[in-house]
Amino acid sequence: MFTNNELPPEIAQHRHADHEIDPLFLKRWSPRAFSSEPVDDAVLMSVFECARWAASSNNEQPWRFILARSEADRKKFLDFLAPGNQVWAKAAPVLVLIVSKKTFDYKDRPNKTYQFDAGTASGYMSLGCALNGLIAHGMAGFDGDLARATLGILTNFEPIAVFAIGKQGDSSTLPPDLAAREVPSGRRPIAESIMEGHFIAPDEAQADTRPQ
Numbered sequence: 303m304f305t306n307n308e309l310p311p312e313i314a315q316h317r318h319a320d321h322e323i324d325p326l327f328l329k330r331w332s333p334r335a336f337s338s339e340p341v342d343d344a345v346l347m348s349v350f351e352c353a354r355w356a357a358s359s360n361n362e363q364p365w366r367f368i369l370a371r372s373e374a375d376r377k378k379f380l381d382f383l384a385p386g387n388q389v390w391a392k393a394a395p396v397l398v399l400i401v402s403k404k405t406f407d408y409k410d411r412p413n414k415t416y417q418f419d420a421g422t423a424s425g426y427m428s429l430g431c432a433l434n435g436l437i438a439h440g441m442a443g444f445d446g447d448l449a450r451a452t453l454g455i456l457t458n459f460e461p462i463a464v465f466a467i468g469k470q471g472d473s474s475t476l477p478p479d480l481a482a483r484e485v486p487s488g489r490r491p492i493a494e495s496i497m498e499g500h501f502i503a504p505d506e507a508q509a510d511t512r513p514q
């Protein structure tokens with residue numbers, strides 16, 4: 303087992319990589335307690351610079367990031383979040399709606415990887431946050447139609463996910479049920495995610511005793 307002394311104890315206690323990886327991958331997690339401290343503009347741009355270099359089909363870069371930092375913009379974004387997300391996301395100094403273009407610029411053909419590519423970029427963005435001492439928490443719980451109407455999103459772009467970004471706050475600022483869940487999650491064994499040469503059904507994979 304790979305143990306990493308560079309990890310903060312609150313993460314090392316809950317997360318263990320079985321193979322050697324950069325600690326950044328374990329440091330990235332999705333707390334809900336945000337500090338209201340603003341995020342420095344240069345740091346935020348560095349986060350999006352990370353996202354910018356994600357790979358995409360045909361280098362289409364279908365993602366777009368719509369930011370809400372002012373009080374008025376954050377209020378607009380909060381209004382299209384699911385109530386369960388509003389509770390904690392309201393404290394975040396930055397909200398980001400990721401939208402993705404469904405067609406290639408070239409000849410306007412459908413781009414079947416527009417969501418996949420936006421997901422890749424959001425992963426880079428989240429790791430960019432961890433690299434810069436920020437937290438990012440993704441949300442699928444939002445009303446895409448309301449977001450589209452509120453922000454004037456064109457029909458060939460689809461709202462994919464909202465992310466709250468900021469510095470980590472104290473879990474005591476959260477309602478008790480959410481404070482109790484403020485713990486880094488684990489992952490299933492890696493052998494259940496990797497198959498060689500053919501598909502293995504999830505229940506067979508769990509019983510699989512191949513060396514990892």
Ligand SMILES: Cc1cc2nc3c(=O)[nH]c(=O)nc-3n(C[C@H](O)[C@H](O)[C@H](O)COP(=O)(O)O)c2cc1C
Nearest residue numbers: 330331332333387439440441442443444463486487
């Ligand atoms: C696309 C996406 C949508 C998510 N939607 C929500 C959400 O609506 N509300 C929420 O509280 N967490 C949401 N999450 C957070 C996940 O539950 C979290 O990433 C997952 O449990 C893994 O934990 P970790 O990010 O701390 O490693 C979302 C994450 C992603 C990537």
